[in-house]
Amino acid sequence: MSVCILAILVLHAWLPAQAQTSFRFNKFNASTLYQVEHSSIRSGAICLTNQSQHVSGRVLYPQSVRMKDSNSTNTSSSFSTTFVFAMVPYSSDPSRSSGQGMAFLITPSKSPVEESSTQYLGLFNASNIGKAENHLFAIEFDTILNVDVQDKNDNHVGVDLNDLKSEEPETAGYWIGNRFHELDLKGGQNIQAWIDYDHTQQQLNVTIVEAGSLRPQKPLISLKNMTLSNIFEEEMYVGFSASTGTVVADHCVLAWSFSTDGSAPELDVSHLPSLIKRKKSNSRLIAGVTTALVLLLVLLVAAAIFSWKRNNYRNAKEDWETEYWPHSFDYKDLNIATKGFRDDQVLGSGGFGRVYKGVLPANGQEVAVKSIFRESTEGMKEFIAEISTLGRLQHRNLVQVRGYCRRGAKLFIVYDYMPNGSLEKMIFKKTESVLPWAQRYRILRDVCAGLEYLHEGWEKRVVHRDIKSSNILLDSELNAKLGDFGLARLYEHTENPQTTRVMGTLGYIAPELVHTGKAAPSADVFSFGVLMLEVACGRRPVDSSLDASQMVMEEWVKDLHAKGRLMHAPDPNLGGEYDDDEMEKVLKLGLLCCNPQPEARPSIRQVLQIIEGEASLPNLVPYEMSGGISSSFTSTGESFASTSKSLEGR
Incomplete structure (x- = not known):
């Protein structure tokens, strides 16, 4: 009798082990995944879309994955996955190179959605979006602003449960300490994502960063009390979906691992290719241009060093500066006022920069100093707009601009400090x-x-x-x-x-x-x-x-x-x-x-x-x-x- 009981216990322990799923692909071939619609293999990467407009593509791991305990309707499995993806533009115009975006998904069916809408990342159609019978979980990497589903912006990550109205969507990016770095999803670079769900803690974490960088300690999205038992069926399929609209882009996955038994296996991202398109050039032309650029670079560096040594803080004014706002501050004074732009002086931050509290050394006046990130053209546009507009307006119910400062790539607006905040x-x-x-x-x-x-x-x-x-x-x-x-x-x-x-x-x-x-x-x-x-x-x-x-x-x-x-x-x-x-x-x-x-x-x-x-x-x-x-x-x-x-x- 004891032998039978022991055998039953051994069999009971063995069966769940067989239900675990774990795999890793550092590159893909034609037989690796189950491909649906417009997906294809290119340079070892699997691309979900092509150069056509208004198309969807989907790839799935060919075997189903046990995502719920067959003996319980309330217990869903934990899972962990990491993958490297890239959204590669076909147009040099960034406003026309995003496609619609892509998503990691867990779905009960291998079959694509009938008449799926590219507006919905190929996940839904107009008749089933938002319905509980979808049993669909997805993490969207969305590159358009769709007000119908209350998108946060045109560069965000969200958790989708049977719907595209995301749970707590966040601007795409990552945290280093207390500083947030925005990441352009449609920039064409390789991005690594981690998605981890712990069913015992009912917690879901989503993290992204440039591929090859260390995984940030703080997730981009961290949702507690997240119960997926009503979403998952016993057997599900895992994979990716993407779509294009009037503009097109390649939505590609370069490497992928997944596990329902602990953390997903680590990926080797050191040898992954860059899929950003480059124009073919004649080798002699390249050599000539390279030589000329090197010489030009040497001259520019020498000139920059000479200029920096002559005056570390002054910049020649550009035409628009004199036209829009004549009063400028020395960078040295703003550096002193904000204590070196220390983090404890930060009043707030936005899409283009941070705002610091400062005290001007000349007169002790309290000011707010808005720093503009010049890495993007939008940052420069905002800077010029605020200088040209607010600098000329005078009204008791408008924030008063005191001046500006430009130091190389650093741009600042100085205006009255508001002690009671917003x-x-x-x-x-x-x-x-x-x-x-x-x-x-x-x-x-x-x-x-x-x-x-x-x-x-x-x-x-x-x-x-x-x-x-x-x-x-x-x-x-x-x-x-x-x-x-x-x-x-x-x-x-x-x-x-x-x-x-x-x-x-x-x-x-x-x-x-x-x-x-x-x-x-x-x-x-x-x-x-x-x-x-x-x-x-x-x-x-x-x-x-x-x-x-x-x-x-x-x-x-x-x-x-x-x-x-x-x-x-x-x-x-x-x-x-x-x-x-x-x-x-x-x-x-x-x-x-x-x-x-x-x-x-x-x-x-x-x-x-x-x-x-x-x-x-x-x-x-x-x-x-x-x-x-x-x-x-x-x-x-x-x-x-x-x-x-x-x-x-x-």
């Missing part, structure tokens, strides 16, 4: 004190006054394009000042805005920008409407932690208004301590500014007149369409267009 931090930081309603109302009036000056009060019309709470700064007396003009555009008052790329921040972007990209004043009005609702409700514009009916703040407030429960929207942290008439005015005015039809929105001057009590708010009545609450409102009696004429005359 409006976003003031509303959402967790402290015992709550920003009172009277102060919030005054801040909204200040911002509106500054925006009215930009649209109507200056010699040219300035469209800010990035109105949001983090760009509203507060001085020592909590006076609000609008800042960060890096995306601003200037027009003559009679000029029609030209079409540009969609810019701004998700949740604040006017819906027409998705289709036209035109930076019109009405788009700023929409963003200000969202800001008014944010300040009144104490909620962020988009909160993915809430259910679908409450996730988008603007739609949630519209729904409350339609149900006659608008006054359920105010920030509960205010404890009911607010002026009811003012609160109702701000909520309704915010909804009016958020009208999806640009021509139905008031001008910012009309908004300011209503806030200051010089004009009354039109009576808004929500209406229903197709069985649901419409995203627009209309005024009773006369139309808002005719009402606006009377407001303009006041």
Whole structure:
């Protein structure tokens, strides 16, 4: 009897071991993986797409993987994978070389999705996206901004569960200590990714870095309480999916390892090829050009050393510097002011650089010093835009620029220090004190006054394009000042805005920008409407932690208004301590500014007149369409267009 029991125990221990999967491919051949649609093998790498537009490709490990215990419906397997991938552009224009992106996936079926949409990375089609029966897990490396699925930006990594609305998406990059380095997914370079899921700890970590670099200790994405038992079926397939749109790129995997038994085997990335396309050149021409470049380089280095020795801190001014802003600071003074640009002087950071607190040695004045990363052309564009725009604007509700500094590749803007930080931090930081309603109302009036000056009060019309709470700064007396003009555009008052790329921040972007990209004043009005609702409700514009009916703040407030429960929207942290008439005015005015039809929105001057009590708010009545609450409102009696004429005359 004891022998039988022992045999059963041995068999029980042996069976799960056979269910474990582990493999490693340092290069690929035609028989390595199961290929679907437009995938192919090139130079030992497996590429999921080709030079065609609107195509999808998929590759899978040929055997299924046990991802759930057959004896339990609630226990999913842990897994670990690492791979090296590259998205190689076909165009030299970076704005037209991204394709759509690619994804690592775990799926229950080998078959491709019927009529899969390239818009959805080849993972879904229009009828099944978001449905629980997909049983699909994916880590997306996305290179487009798709507002329909609330993408963070056009260069992000996200965790997808049966949907492309990612869990906690993050800008692609990696951490070294406390400093974040952005990584361009569509740059063509080899990138290594690690994805680790521990089912016992219910934790998922995603990490990326340039291939050949050490793995960062801090993951890019770290999700806790992540349960995949309702996603995984007992047997699943692992692999990759990618798609192209109107622009094309190769989406290739150069090496891959995977394991459901501990960490994935390490990859040898030292000999992986670079897939970036290079033009063929004549060898003699190459030799001649190389020799000339070496000589030129020697001369340039000698000249640079000579120039540096003569003056370590001065730079010759360029034409645009004298034209846009005559006052410049010495780099030496800014270096002293910020204590050598130390990390403990950092006030905040953004997509193009960091902001440091400083004290000018000449007069002891406190300033904020914005450093611009010049590695990207966008950084230079932002620098020039902010200098040329903000340097010439004078208004009590705009952040005042004091000057600039340019030292080689280092660019700096110096402006007044705001000791109370941003409006976003003031509303959402967790402290015992709550920003009172009277102060919030005054801040909204200040911002509106500054925006009215930009649209109507200056010699040219300035469209800010990035109105949001983090760009509203507060001085020592909590006076609000609008800042960060890096995306601003200037027009003559009679000029029609030209079409540009969609810019701004998700949740604040006017819906027409998705289709036209035109930076019109009405788009700023929409963003200000969202800001008014944010300040009144104490909620962020988009909160993915809430259910679908409450996730988008603007739609949630519209729904409350339609149900006659608008006054359920105010920030509960205010404890009911607010002026009811003012609160109702701000909520309704915010909804009016958020009208999806640009021509139905008031001008910012009309908004300011209503806030200051010089004009009354039109009576808004929500209406229903197709069985649901419409995203627009209309005024009773006369139309808002005719009402606006009377407001303009006041």
